[in-house]
Amino acid sequence: MKFFTSFRKKSPWILHYNAGSCNGCDIEILAALGPKFDLERFGVINTGNPKQSDIFLVTGPVTYRSRERLVELYSQIPEPKVVIAVGSCTTTGGVFRGMYNVEDGIDQYIPVDVYVPGCASTPQLIIDAIVKALEILENKSKEIEKPFKLFGSVETIGNKLSRLNMAKRVKHD
Amino acid sequence: MIWIWIAFAPILGGLVYGGERVLRARMQRRQGPPFLQPFYDMFKLLDKRTLIVHAPHALLAVAHFFALWFSVAAIFLGWNLLYIVFLHLFAQIVLILAGYSVRSAYSHLGANRELLMLVAYEPILILVAVGFYLVSGSFDIAQIVRGGGYLAQMPLLFIALLMIVPIKVKKSPFDVGEAHQEIVGGVEIEYSGMFYEFLYMARFLEYIFIYSFVFIFAGVSYALGAALVAGVFLLVNLVDNATARVHTMHMVKIIYAVAMSLAIANILWIVL
Numbered sequence: 001m002k003f004f005t006s007f008r009k010k011s012p013w014i015l016h017y018n019a020g021s022c023n024g025c026d027i028e029i030l031a032a033l034g035p036k037f038d039l040e041r042f043g044v045i046n047t048g049n050p051k052q053s054d055i056f057l058v059t060g061p062v063t064y065r066s067r068e069r070l071v072e073l074y075s076q077i078p079e080p081k082v083v084i085a086v087g088s089c090t091t092t093g094g095v096f097r098g099m100y101n102v103e104d105g106i107d108q109y110i111p112v113d114v115y116v117p118g119c120a121s122t123p124q125l126i127i128d129a130i131v132k133a134l135e136i137l138e139n140k141s142k143e144i145e146k147p148f149k150l151f152g153s154v155e156t157i158g159n160k161l162s163r164l165n166m167a168k169r170v171k172h173d
Numbered sequence: 174m175i176w177i178w179i180a181f182a183p184i185l186g187g188l189v190y191g192g193e194r195v196l197r198a199r200m201q202r203r204q205g206p207p208f209l210q211p212f213y214d215m216f217k218l219l220d221k222r223t224l225i226v227h228a229p230h231a232l233l234a235v236a237h238f239f240a241l242w243f244s245v246a247a248i249f250l251g252w253n254l255l256y257i258v259f260l261h262l263f264a265q266i267v268l269i270l271a272g273y274s275v276r277s278a279y280s281h282l283g284a285n286r287e288l289l290m291l292v293a294y295e296p297i298l299i300l301v302a303v304g305f306y307l308v309s310g311s312f313d314i315a316q317i318v319r320g321g322g323y324l325a326q327m328p329l330l331f332i333a334l335l336m337i338v339p340i341k342v343k344k345s346p347f348d349v350g351e352a353h354q355e356i357v358g359g360v361e362i363e364y365s366g367m368f369y370e371f372l373y374m375a376r377f378l379e380y381i382f383i384y385s386f387v388f389i390f391a392g393v394s395y396a397l398g399a400a401l402v403a404g405v406f407l408l409v410n411l412v413d414n415a416t417a418r419v420h421t422m423h424m425v426k427i428i429y430a431v432a433m434s435l436a437i438a439n440i441l442w443i444v445l
Contacts, residue, residue, distance in 0.1 A: 051365035
């Protein structure tokens with residue numbers, strides 16, 4: 001409904017996931033949520049629960065072990081949702097690009113709406129990114145959005161779930 | 174008139190919750206969210222796609238909300254205090270059943286903790302009701318609020334009630350049931366969209382429920398009641414900002430050792 005859509009940008013709830021980050025960006029996110037920058041004045045809550053979140057904040061180059069959880073968390077967030085890649089590693093792989101144990105950014109696995117550069121990203125940049133993400137969130141439809149690849153337990157049940165069975169299978173080498 | 178109050182009880186609770194979030198932010202020298210933030214959250218949750226684990230699980234959240242609304246309505250209508258305590262118990266049992274009905278380990282942990290919280294605060298609520306009966310001669314709230322002098326006769330019961338207010342409104346040091354950093358909301362974890370909204374609004378009703386217990390301590394004087402509620406509200410938020418969460422079993426032990434003995438001592442003092 002049009003009336004409720006306008007409230008999306010007034011109460012964005014955040015899910016923060018660390019996909020193998022060095023904790024630099026995580027500390028900046030916590031600083032943005034803390035008293036000095038106070039993201040809560042926009043109605044932001046750090047829920048920690050994918051089923052009640054709107055914004056997926058991911059930090060870190062996706063490590064081999066964390067990609068399964070990344071895809072699973074993404075597919076558990078109900079639409080409409082936006083993904084923010086925080087930090088150089090998350091957007092491109094950063095200094096870890098091309099290494100055998102990382103995956104060069106999250107956009108190989110899930111669709112990303114806002115990229116935030118910086119090692120580490122500053123709280124000001126993160127706040128800007130969230131404000132930008134809210135514009136995108138307001139214009140999104142409630143179409144099901146799918147990850148590009150499925151792994152592990154999500155893959156085994158993926159074909160039985162209407163939320164996931166259309167996920168593109170990209171050959172990974 | 175009273176029916177309008179009952180109909181708008183969740184909205185009233187939402188205003189209390191919004192005010193509390195602003196107050197807590199100001200205590201931490203933050204600007205805080207807008208005053209109407211709980212309602213923005215509610216409207217947003219209506220706009221989200223809803224994921225349901227299974228139908229009874231979703232239905233139990235709705236049942237919890239309406240059972241709680243019924244017990245708040247019973248308070249406003251001035252019914253029997255014991256009935257109200259047990260109606261509220263029924264609402265909590267429904268929520269605990271919902272927690273156990275899904276496979277999530279966090280949901281089960283949350284339901285365990287909700288049960289332990291129930292074990293901790295339920296005897297105190299009943300003892301408070303018994304205290305009111307001994308002083309005023311009736312369990313009916315309509316009868317109780319016609320009398321007065323409860324604070325003078327049951328000060329220890331009032332302190333015991335103060336100790337369980339943080340459990341009911343899920344504030345530190347007794348916020349084990351929610352504990353977002355440990356068990357990610359406990360029984361709330363598998364809810365999303367519209368059905369999470371029922372739990373979100375049920376929290377507003379919990380505020381009305383427990384603060385009306387504080388309110389009836391003032392008896393006939395509504396001004397004193399308002400002052401008591403405002404004072405307790407400030408104190409609970411101050412304690413919330415100043416303390417860390419205690420372990421679940423420690424919470425039960427603290428409530429049983431301190432609040433329970435205070436309550437029983439007060440009851441004996443009235444009887445003897």
